[in-house]
Amino acid sequence: MTADADPRDALLSELDGLSDEQVQTLAGWARTLHRDREAQATEHSVGALGDLLGIVSETREQGRATMRVEADPALMTPNGVLHGGVLYTAVDYCMGGAVQHSLPEGQFCTTIEVKIYYLAPVRGGTLRVNTEVVKLGRNIAFTESKVVDDDGKLVATASGSMFILRPQE
Numbered sequence: 001m002t003a004d005a006d007p008r009d010a011l012l013s014e015l016d017g018l019s020d021e022q023v024q025t026l027a028g029w030a031r032t033l034h035r036d037r038e039a040q041a042t043e044h045s046v047g048a049l050g051d052l053l054g055i056v057s058e059t060r061e062q063g064r065a066t067m068r069v070e071a072d073p074a075l076m077t078p079n080g081v082l083h084g085g086v087l088y089t090a091v092d093y094c095m096g097g098a099v100q101h102s103l104p105e106g107q108f109c110t111t112i113e114v115k116i117y118y119l120a121p122v123r124g125g126t127l128r129v130n131t132e133v134v135k136l137g138r139n140i141a142f143t144e145s146k147v148v149d150d151d152g153k154l155v156a157t158a159s160g161s162m163f164i165l166r167p168q169e
Helices: 007-015 020-040 048-053 084-100
Strands: 056-061 064-070 108-118 126-136 140-148 154-165
Touching: 048 084, 056 084, 064 084, 084 108, 084 126, 084 140, 084 154
Parallel strands: none
Antiparallel strands: 056 064, 064 126, 108 154, 126 140, 140 154
């Protein structure tokens, strides 16, 4: 491609050789480029990676958080199910949100570990992650999450621990 060539023309010519399924996947990837800019402008942003995956914060309060994510076709495995990494990331953000809103000003948390159980394949729809802080200790917080689909069906559960950081100490 020459310096003055329009990159959109090159993209359009590449589309001609793709299957409908490949074009749909490419369109999904293009949508992810817009997500992060849209989400960052709102209080519902969970962070750069979460914004890219379409994870949205619904509630974050002391000891609890709820987040949602759409099962976008661009995030599916070749088998047509939502990639487990998307669910894991939504759970991790939700756990952090629940713990963070339980901490005093100036303290932060970071993930030590998350154990997730995938109970059912997800092929579409909206997923909700509900997290509760089970125990908030001085240095470690323990959390539990449940992921449900549009019909309220449990598709994953998780438990995790977060380390509490106190930068001023």
